[in-house]
Amino acid sequence: MSAALAPERVHAPVAPPESELPIRSAADVSDLVNRGAAVGSDARVVIAIALGGVFLDAYDLGALAFGVKDIAREFSLTPTGTGFVASAITFGAIIGALFGGYLTDKIGRYRVFMADMFFFVFAAIACALAPNAWVLGGARFVMGLGVGIDLPVAMAFLAEFSRLKGRGNKAASIAMWCPTWYAAISVSYLLVLGLYAVLPESHSGWLWRLILGFGAVPALVIIAIRSRYISESPVWAANQGDLAGAAAILKRSYGLETRVDPAAQTASAKPAARKAAWSNYGALLRGVYLRRTVLATVIAIASSFAYNAVAFGLPVIISSFLKQSMLTTILASLALNLCFAFVGGLIAVRTVPKIGAWKLTVVGYMFQLAALVGLAIVGRPTDGTAVVTAIALLAAFLLGQGFGPGSHSMTFASLSYPTSLRGVGVGFNQTLMRSSSTVSLFLFPVLSAALGTKVFWIIAVAPLAGLIALLAIRWEPSGYDVDAEDFAPAPAGK
Incomplete structure (x- = not known):
């Protein structure tokens, strides 16, 4: 063989092993x-770390539930001032979600996730040391920025590191956000219970500070391990x-x-998916995405309004409306969250690949509507039987939230859009959802003080609106390859 052919032999491509998959x-x-x-890959670890961010979101949003009365007393707050402190975190989450959704699509999931944990650390420490309501409200606002930024990137990781169909599919992975959320709320309740047992009465004012400050601990753990496992989508x-x-x-x-x-x-073979831009928020309101955006938004707003009023107001409901002691309030709130909301979330994770998100959400809203109407009718219990009935209705509400809208509000928000729109889709959804949370957290103390148990009639409007939207728009995101829409038009009517 001539020497002239040698260079060609040197540079000729080597046939890849048959095990290599072409891209x-x-x-x-x-x-x-x-x-x-x-088997044995890091994908599940990535999902677990993303869920760790969700855990932080829930913990920080719910950690104030037992401290509201103490904060109001320590800082001499009016009901309006109490509402300001309680809702400051959701004001931050509104802004964080809007910018976080755009940044998640613009600079990538990895960079945003690597940055947002620091919001939780610094804000948690500032909350624990707050000398007055203004500093506390400001720190909670900064914490809300972290919450708002984190949700779009966490949902993107869950959707983009999961299989399409079968057990553990995308819908099931995203639904895991719900039991994770309730686990975080339960952890805050357990911490309250433990601190309530060991703190002397003279130091009871430290309780809310310790609970809020603890939020820095899991954030530091995530910061320590995320660089080892987290990759870009x-x-x-x-x-x-x-x-x-x-x-x-x-x-x-x-x-x-x-x-x-x-x-x-x-160049001709490079993907033609749309690039990140602020104008992509407008794309959510055009074509096939309009119907999905309307449905996901109504579900998110309705779910958030009702859940925040009932779940975050649970200690107030049990201690004030049901006239129970502080210890009973803590134990009842913990039991209700673990036995009904958390279990409901696990049911959603296991059943959504077969039943679908649409059906589960419809049934969940039916549970909630019946529970809220029942609570409004029962009113303020006057005997043991009425108290048991009211607790059972609260349990039914939380169970319906767990397997229904609580799990699948994020399923609809995350799987209604392909990769190129997922960040802004979740960000837009969370912006409106957090607006609903802000209104709910602000109004509940005021309305409950003015209306008593009649406030449940107002809250019942939320699941009713969710049911109407679901019956009008029958969109099932579970098992549908929405990411393919970046490379081909969405089928008509989807």
């Missing part, structure tokens, strides 16, 4: 993710044209050996 486009990357990760990286980076992520987080087809390096 020609972002659609191929999305398809590999949809098939599921290899492979689908997002591929949508940006970085197929080589997506292949590296698939190997690291999914345990998949892949290779980028040389033909995919040409």
